[in-house]
Amino acid sequence: MTRTKRKLDSENVLKLLMDNKAIIILLILVAVVSSLTGDFFTSRNLTNIMRQICTSCTLALGFTLVLSAGMIDLSVGYMLGMIGIVTAMMSVNGVNGVIVVITALVLGGFCGFINAFVTSLFDLAPFIVTLAMGMVYQGINLLLCNSKSISGLPKWYVFFGTGKILGIPFPVIVMVTVVIIMMIVVGKTKFGRYALACGGNVKAARVCGIPTQKIMYTVYIITGVCVGLAALLLTGRTASAQTGAGAGMEMDAVAAVVIGGTPMGGGKANVFGTLIGCLLIQVISNSLNLLGVDSNWQKIAKGLVIIAAIILDKQGEKLLNKIRVHKVQ
Amino acid sequence: MHAVIGENGAGKSTLMNIILGDLPMDEGELIFKGEKVNFKSPADAIAAGISMIHQEITLVPTLTVAENIWLHRENQFMSGFMISDKKRNQETRKLLHDKLKIDLHPDELVSALTVAQCQLVELARAVSCNSDVIIMDEPTSSLADKEVDILFNIIKKLRDKNVAILFITHKIEELLSISDRVSVYRDGNYIGTRDCKDTSHAELINMIIGRELTDQYPKIEYNIRDTILEIKNLNGKTYKNVSFKVKKGEIVGFSGLVGAGRSEIMRGIFGIDKIESGEIEVEGKAVQVHSPQDAVALGMAMVTEDRRDFGIIKTASVKDNMSIAALRNFCSKSGFVKKGEEKKAVDEMIDEISVKVANANMLITSLSGGNQQKAIIGRWLMTSPKLLILDEPTRGIDVGAKSEIYSIIGELAKQGMAIIVVSSEMSEILGICNRIYVVRNGEIVFECKKEEANQTLLGTHALG
Numbered sequence: 001m002t003r004t005k006r007k008l009d010s011e012n013v014l015k016l017l018m019d020n021k022a023i024i025i026l027l028i029l030v031a032v033v034s035s036l037t038g039d040f041f042t043s044r045n046l047t048n049i050m051r052q053i054c055t056s057c058t059l060a061l062g063f064t065l066v067l068s069a070g071m072i073d074l075s076v077g078y079m080l081g082m083i084g085i086v087t088a089m090m091s092v093n094g095v096n097g098v099i100v101v102i103t104a105l106v107l108g109g110f111c112g113f114i115n116a117f118v119t120s121l122f123d124l125a126p127f128i129v130t131l132a133m134g135m136v137y138q139g140i141n142l143l144l145c146n147s148k149s150i151s152g153l154p155k156w157y158v159f160f161g162t163g164k165i166l167g168i169p170f171p172v173i174v175m176v177t178v179v180i181i182m183m184i185v186v187g188k189t190k191f192g193r194y195a196l197a198c199g200g201n202v203k204a205a206r207v208c209g210i211p212t213q214k215i216m217y218t219v220y221i222i223t224g225v226c227v228g229l230a231a232l233l234l235t236g237r238t239a240s241a242q243t244g245a246g247a248g249m250e251m252d253a254v255a256a257v258v259i260g261g262t263p264m265g266g267g268k269a270n271v272f273g274t275l276i277g278c279l280l281i282q283v284i285s286n287s288l289n290l291l292g293v294d295s296n297w298q299k300i301a302k303g304l305v306i307i308a309a310i311i312l313d314k315q316g317e318k319l320l321n322k323i324r325v326h327k328v329q
Numbered sequence: 330m331h332a333v334i335g336e337n338g339a340g341k342s343t344l345m346n347i348i349l350g351d352l353p354m355d356e357g358e359l360i361f362k363g364e365k366v367n368f369k370s371p372a373d374a375i376a377a378g379i380s381m382i383h384q385e386i387t388l389v390p391t392l393t394v395a396e397n398i399w400l401h402r403e404n405q406f407m408s409g410f411m412i413s414d415k416k417r418n419q420e421t422r423k424l425l426h427d428k429l430k431i432d433l434h435p436d437e438l439v440s441a442l443t444v445a446q447c448q449l450v451e452l453a454r455a456v457s458c459n460s461d462v463i464i465m466d467e468p469t470s471s472l473a474d475k476e477v478d479i480l481f482n483i484i485k486k487l488r489d490k491n492v493a494i495l496f497i498t499h500k501i502e503e504l505l506s507i508s509d510r511v512s513v514y515r516d517g518n519y520i521g522t523r524d525c526k527d528t529s530h531a532e533l534i535n536m537i538i539g540r541e542l543t544d545q546y547p548k549i550e551y552n553i554r555d556t557i558l559e560i561k562n563l564n565g566k567t568y569k570n571v572s573f574k575v576k577k578g579e580i581v582g583f584s585g586l587v588g589a590g591r592s593e594i595m596r597g598i599f600g601i602d603k604i605e606s607g608e609i610e611v612e613g614k615a616v617q618v619h620s621p622q623d624a625v626a627l628g629m630a631m632v633t634e635d636r637r638d639f640g641i642i643k644t645a646s647v648k649d650n651m652s653i654a655a656l657r658n659f660c661s662k663s664g665f666v667k668k669g670e671e672k673k674a675v676d677e678m679i680d681e682i683s684v685k686v687a688n689a690n691m692l693i694t695s696l697s698g699g700n701q702q703k704a705i706i707g708r709w710l711m712t713s714p715k716l717l718i719l720d721e722p723t724r725g726i727d728v729g730a731k732s733e734i735y736s737i738i739g740e741l742a743k744q745g746m747a748i749i750v751v752s753s754e755m756s757e758i759l760g761i762c763n764r765i766y767v768v769r770n771g772e773i774v775f776e777c778k779k780e781e782a783n784q785t786l787l788g789t790h791a792l793g
Binding site: 188189190191193194196197199200201203204205206207208209210211263265266267268 | 599601620621622624625626631633638639640641642643644645649653654656657660664665666668708
């Protein structure tokens with residue numbers, strides 16, 4: 001009796017560790033870095049980190065939904081760049097702020113719709129479709145910008161990136177709001193449950209009478225809207241829009257989401273974990289900065305941490321299975 | 330030439346895999362050419378001179394015929410570091426044209442071949458290993474009659490060249506026409522061997538089925554009322570002119586061999602696959618079913634044959650798996666899941682059909698197969714369906730869970746639910762259904778009431 005009880009506990013503890021591995025890695029990292037340098041725990045540095053993750057986190061939140069629903073969207077990086085450029089151009093030409101914001105969200109949603117439409121209409125792999133769409137957006141960016149950056153944004157636009165409400169940076173407010181909304185959508189709504197079911201087993205989900213096509217469209221559109229939001233935050237922070245903006249962010253998003261505990265294969269979502277994953281990646285860069293490490297090494301470190309996180313995930317899962325099998329026997 | 334015959338799951342393929350070394354044997358010995366052998370892997374067996382043609386085609390579609398035949402054995406065609414296509418094609422031509430009289434070009438891509446031609450390539454590959462024994466696992470199951478003739482001609486030629494052939498099949502007619510001897514297996518047991526010229530169709534059927542009905546089936550009170558589902562002239566890729574009726578309170582069985590098209594018919598009705606033509610009437614009204622979503626809206630439910638691919642959602646808990654189909658009943662208008670109601674309903678269903686689970690939040694994969702199946706049945710019962718389709722509901726499930734599932738089915742029928750059971754186990758069909766259809770080659774060939782049915786009757790019609 002005590003034997004089974006102890007094993008039951010070891011399973012639960014391991015599961016808890018696995019679900020929160022990003023937090024654990026983060027805490028260890030923070031402990032190490034703060035012991036090496038006193039600059040880490042300054043309020044300026046911490047605010048800085050928070051501010052920097054807002055864009056990538058908002059983007060990664062949309063990505064969490066796509067991945068957990070068993071799909072992928074590799075176009076988000078250049079899509080972000082494109083939305084940034086379009087909205088920057090509009091605002092420089094004096095278009096009303098409300099309209100610009102709406103345009104950003106609608107354009108993002110529309111891009112998501114296109115991804116879903118092309119994928120479902122011709123029954124293609126989303127990996128390739130979204131990769132190609134990303135290239136299309138990259139081309140559009142170059143055409144629009146003509147390799148010059150668009151600057152001189154109005155004040156209200158810059159506010160999105162740098163403004164504060166009650167002393168809290170505006171982007172942080174946006175990010176936290178999106179985290180909460182996404183947690184509710186994934187955890188508490190019918191749509192969220194359906195999306196996870198599609199991610200877990202799309203064939204079974206269809207047999208259950210779930211409108212899998214509709215779910216797919218909705219998932220991509222929501223992701224697009226998140227990208228629109230992220231574009232506003234990034235463009236506002238840099239106070240300009242360039243062709244290169246957003247490039248490669250899809251890969252950071254994948255990394256953050258997976259480290260956060262949402263599996264590549266879908267079926268599960270850990271929204272809070274995505275926030276932690278983003279933090280982790282940013283803290284790595286930041287601490288290496290503080291320690292004066294060359295920025296090229298930072299990339300290498302990032303890559304290695306991601307691989308380590310995934311190895312941990314796999315090994316933990318194996319161990320968990322072993323414990324379960326043991327228990328059954 | 331020796332044929333091996335038996336029902337699905339009688340252990341034929343397993344036995345062959347053991348001979349080949351793909352699966353380990355528990356005990357016993359294998360004597361080959363007078364010597365005791367024990368193959369550790371199929372490669373050992375091939376080296377010793379036994380090769381096998383599997384039920385599924387195992388060719389690489391993007392390679393040519395010649396490449397496939399000599400795959401992994403290219404050494405003999407090496408000239409330097411390169412494979413000489415010329416030498417290989419010559420050898421292939423010798424093999425195909427001279428030895429086997431198969432009319433295939435060595436350079437043809439396998440993806441361009443028909444299923445029958447692929448079978449011939451597989452056969453050629455087996456022959457090219459210079460095997461003394463060739464095992465064929467249901468080579469004719471996907472072939473048309475004419476193609477079967479071609480295959481048999483080649484097999485006869487091989488037999489004349491002193492190659493022993495072990496031939497697994499379901500089809501009594503064809504084995505009587507070609508084989509010398511036949512062995513029958515049932516439920517993993519060896520039943521007997523006969524000389525083909527001394528045996529008869531009827532004797533073999535008796536040997537194959539021969540099982541007595543056990544009392545694992547509950548006594549079912551049928552409470553039959555008006556027709557709920559009527560199918561008229563349904564046509565699809567693998568079935569044609571299917572018409573039948575199901576009444577409320579009935580348990581209708583669909584018997585037949587694997588691959589007869591029973592599952593495909595049900596998948597068509599439920600909207601999983603497209604139907605080509607035909608009418609579906611639910612409660613007297615013609616309806617269109619384009620997707621399972623439509624079917625569910627019409628009050629249908631279907632437990633699919635393939636639990637892993639089309640049933641469980643591996644990443645989700647027992648609760649989420651069970652509530653998913655009926656989730657809209659537990660949602661507010663704005664789309665929020667009312668978790669309290671959901672949990673209560675799931676717990677009630679778990680009790681009702683006695684799914685053995687410590688906690689509904691456990692992953693569904695932590696349950697045994699039988700309990701997973703019960704959970705999936707529970708998933709559909711939560712939608713309060715009028716018609717429940719069960720495709721092989723007890724496949725791969727232990728005896729205890731089986732009889733529990735039968736009791737559930739009986740109880741549902743008593744309450745007036747219409748139930749369709751597709752099963753390859755004849756005893757199961759005979760045990761619980763009050764009316765039975767037999768499907769062969771995509772057509773309904775026979776219909777009878779429970780009282781008239783027996784294993785021989787169903788078996789005869791299923792085997793044709």
